[in-house]
Every structure is written in C-alpha cells, then in structure tokens.
Amino acid sequence: FGPLKYPKARSDESVVDDYHGFKVADPYRWLEDCDAEEVKEFVKKQVALTESVLEKCETRGKLHDKITNLFDHPRYTVPFRRGNKYFYFHNTGLQAQNVLYMQDGLEGKPEVLLDPNTLSDDGTVSFKALSICEDAKCLAYGLSSSGSDWVTIKVMRIENKTVEPDSLSWIKFTDISWTHDSKGFFYSRYPAPKDGENFYSGIQTNVNVNHELYYHFLGTNQSEDILCWRDPENPKHMFSGKVTDDGKYLVLYIDEGCGPVNKLYLCDMSTLPGGLQGFRERNGPLPFVKLIDKFDAQYINVANDDSWFTFMTNKDAPKYKLVRVDLKEPGKWIDVIPENEKDVLQSACVVNGNQIITSYLSDVKYVIQVRDLETGSMLHNLPIDIGTVYGISARREDSIVFIGFTSFLTPGIIYQCNLGTKFPEMKIFREISVLGFDRSEFKVNQVFVPSKDGTKIPMFIIGRKDLNLDGSHPCLLYGYGGFNVSLTPSFSVSRIVLARHLGAFFCIANIRGGGEYGEEWHKAGALSKKQTCFDDFISAAEYLISSGYTMPEKLCIEGGSNGGLLVGACINQRPELFGCALAHVGVMDMLRFHKFTIGHAWTCDFGCSDKEEDFNWLIKYSPLHNVRRPWEKLPGRMLQYPSTMLLTADHDDRVVPLHSLKMLATMQHVLCTSLENSPQTNPIVGRIECKAGHGCGRPTHKLIDEAADRYSFMAKVLGASWIE
C-alpha cells in the first residue's frame, strides 16, 4: 500500500485515572462522546483512509460477486405450530431481512404474514423478538432499527394481518410471552429517560440499569401496563417472564449478568384474585414463590405437571443435568437425567406427551436422543451427521417435531420426525441447497491441539481437498473464548468462497472460556484466568504453522466482540505470529467497559476495574492498554504488528464503537504517527459501518459488503492469489 497518511488524533494528556493508586492515562477519552463533532470528524477521516486502502485490494470485486452468488439461495427456518397453523421464516436469497410466512397445516399454501423488508427502504429494520399467542390469533413482535438493541413491540391480528395500535417502547433484552387467554403478554423494559426529549436510538452509550418486567393488555396504552417485577436495590439485575406450557404459572428468571446463574421465582396465576386484571389498579408487583433465591447455578424450566417442575441445571453439574422438584416440597430435588461425564447437555424439550428430546455437545458435535420425561431413560438415538442442531421445534402435545441441522459443508437440513411411531426416523422435510457449492471439493478435519498448559484444544480445519501441507497456504483462524458460548459447525458462504478461490484454510479454535466442555471450560477462561483464552488461541496458531498449514505472514486471526478482545490481546502479545488481524466490535477498553450500556453484565467473565484484584488482571491484557512497539521489545529484529482492521458500527449499543475508535487511535499513534518513518508499514485501519449495530439484524447487502471488504483486505496483506 506504501506508507499510509494516518489522520492526526488529538491526544489529551490531561486525562489520567487513578485505579487503586495506579495511574492510567486515557488520552483518547474524548472519542467516547458519540455526539461530538470532533469524533464524527475522526470517523470520517478513518472511513476515507480505509476506503483508499480497500480500493487497492484487487479481490474485493470478485469476492463480492462470488459471495453474492453463493448467498443467493433460498433459506428457511424450522417451522413452529400455533393453533392449526405453521409459521417459519424464509429468505429467497438476497432479501435484506427474512420474511415471516404462515400456512394452514403443513400442506396449506404458504402466505406472507409479515415482511420486515417493507418497514424500511434500506432493510435496516429487523425483527428482534416474536411470539404468537396460543389460539394463533395474534402476533407480538419486536422491531429494531439500524441494529440497535432498542426494540419497539407491535401487535398484529393474524387473520386480517392488520397492525394494532399497541406500541411499546424503551424495550431491550426481552422475551415476549403470552398468557393463554391471549389477552396480553409479558415483556421486559427499561424506565423511559427522565428528561423526556432524549430519544435513545442506539448511538447513546448510557448505562442500562433498572430493568423491569411488565404485562401488556392488548388494546391498551403502555402506560396502563402492569409492573410485575423490578428490584431497585439491584439495578444491574435483568428480568424475563415466561408462561409455562399449561398456561398456569409465570416463571420469572432473574439474571445478575451474563453468567450461567439465575434466580427463579414462580407465580401461580390461577390463584390471583381477579387474575391479572385485578392488578390493573394496584400495579404489581405480582406475588412470587422464590423457588431459587440465590445466584449459585442456572435453572431453566423444561416442563411442569401441575406443581411438579423439571429443570435443566448446572447445579453441582458443570455439564448440566435434568432435575425435578414439587413446589409443595421445595427442598426435595431429584435427578431425572444425571450429568453425563463427558458430554454437555445443550437442550431438553418436552414432546409427544411425556417424552423429551435432549441434545448434547460431544467433542463439539451434536448428538440428540428421545427420552422418557418421567424417568429420563433413553428411548431412541436420533442419527445425525457431524454438525450442529440449531433448532428443535416441538410442543408437548405434538408427536411431530422439526429439527434444524447445519455443518461446515451442509448449508441446512430441516428434519421432520414422527415420535408417534415405534422407530422414529429422521425424514428430510426441507434441504437448503447452494448452487455452485460442491462439498466434494472440501475436507473437514478436527484436531486437538496441546495448549501452553498441555490442555487439548479442539479445532476444526476446513479447506480444499487438493491442498498439501507445505506451509504456503493462507489461513483464517477464528475464535471467541467466553461467556459459555460454543463455536459449533455451521455453514459460512464467505468462508467457503475463501477456501475455494483463495486456497485458504479456515479454522475454528474451541478455546477455553467457551461452553464446549461445560462450565469448567468456561471458568477456565474467565476472570483471573482470561489469559488462558489467549494462550489457547496462540497455541492453535502455532499448531497451524508447525503442522504445515501456513506461516505467520499467511495467517489471519479473526474474532468478534469478546472475540475482538481475543484478537486485540493476541496481536499485542505476539505481533510477529500473524500477518493479518480482523477484530469485529471488540471489547478493547477493559478498564471502562462496564460504564456503557449493558457492559456491566459482562463482569461475570471479565471482572471489574473497580475492584483492585480484578484491576490487576485486566490491566495486564486490556488491548487498549498494552499496545507497544514490538521492535523495542526485541531490538534488532524489525518486528511490526500485523495488518489490522478494526470493524465497528455507529449503532452498536452492545459493544459501543468507542472501544474500537480508542484502540484504532492508540495503535495508529504508538505504532505509526508518533515516529518518523516508523517500521510499522502494515496498515492499521478501521471499518466503521453506518446504520448498523452489533451484528444481528444486519441486512444481507451489508453483510456481503463487509465480508468482501475484510476478506479482500486479508487476501491483499497475506499475498493470497485468486483461483478461478
């Protein structure tokens, strides 16, 4: 690219914070003000710089075309039943947003119920939540604009597809759960801003606290909704209300953050004098039985038979198990399905009267079984390939279930399984096929890589069959490593294009911090052990080099959000190990993340710099605070950081853009602009998307544009050449 002209960014040396006696400068603090003209100016200059770099990435156009062509295939979600209708989402291929369809029974003619593409001219209005009442007369749905977490809930009458006047605001992080009389639904929200005129659009960074659970009566104003629960003493707590399958109980989940722990309260709505109506005057809170009143484990309701409740839990079971309790004897818990010593229980859904479909993760691959609800005993194993069960659609009163499956080389299969027969078989209900994709050209390997402490880290490696391991191939290594999230096999159009046309391997490292082996695996990469995630990821990179897949100059690491933190920390710690780094919406300022929007919910994995012990962990790996000139660490060796692209978006109110902007300014200053002819010739650029958020809900064309940009940048800096 030749030497880049980086925009000058004001460095305010006056901003120095004192953390437990330790002084920490924050010269780009001014980049935290999303409304400041100076920040908008900074963004504009960065966008121009990045555009000038991308123009020189020769494969940008071809990647865009290939990804668009491959993406242009019909896609369906697993159908679900309400009343005598089935509902599912469908995309013809390049529609900005998926469209909600319904049909009378499985044979009925499908018709469009709600098409979010009609709600904006650029596809930036998306669904965030959706719930259809028991008699399938009404649909409540949440809409979000430009990818923000803020949601507006609307209601539609299904028979004539008319949108009702109901409109609920100030909503984030909500489920929607109808009472079985279809008179209304439970949802979660935040208090409206005090001063009234401040409209939150997803650009503001103010902290989200004082979550509340409400009930909305159809056909009324939001101001008449019933306040069901809130807890002013614990402003960080989050609330979710779900009505049980029998319509009798309201289950209140209380989270103190993202950790796999929750309190669980129950309200027997059949005992409310005058039902929920009776609360319209008194305005809550509802009377709850506090079944679980401490944050020592996670409890998820699976089913109930009157007062007998079956839960999935990690209580004394880091790989999860199924337990049962009678509300009349809340101290007496029994194990229905004990913890499996190797595999992690992922889901349990009650079907066909008294059966459960359980799914487990076994060395990062899904296995599913049908069991007896009463005893937990195994009835059938349902055969599936190596891959991921991404959706199980079933109701207790149904014997027909739908199972969604995907894998690296399987775009998507929806199975239909009739559990009413003696030997249930997995019939293909719908298979997603991708024109131009020939799975026989590729191969998938799973390897187990020894990390720094000897722990075996699973890694998937996918690439063209016809490549030999001479270390010459471009390699894309992707990771996350946190919040109990597991990276399981899935079909990625853009990565298939990289493998096919750049001869690249793409690799998914299942590093610690994730949920691949249950809660122990998660804890092993959290809090004081967060460095383990980086060690695992670095070991995976070293394995790819030592075993001949690639070499440092051809190796790109990529991650998003907590995975962006992973990338930021790894290029700080081992700048010479990578040729390229792509960090999406990264958490880069580990000392201040909890001050913005929902960041406070992440202290379960990160800790918080307000505490001295936590600060001492965080300051050591925080990407923003550990950018150093590599050539000074190892004098004489002309080291530099890999070519780096930090990606963010203006309406990301999950991980606010200030993280990436401050990191970008710091890297460009420390490595580039603070020196005459700096050794850092690899570009350090930012890609800041407009009218987009953290990721979900992004319209198709924005997804494709971004993939073409970031991967053509990668191809250019790795010297990867195009294969027709």
Ligand SMILES: O=C(NCC(=O)N1CCC[C@H]1C(=O)O)OCc1ccccc1
């Ligand atoms: O914060 C998250 N999810 C975690 C998240 O988005 N994280 C966690 C770290 C950064 C970012 C990411 O990796 O996507 O979701 C909001 C929420 C809902 C309900 C209860 C608590 C919190």
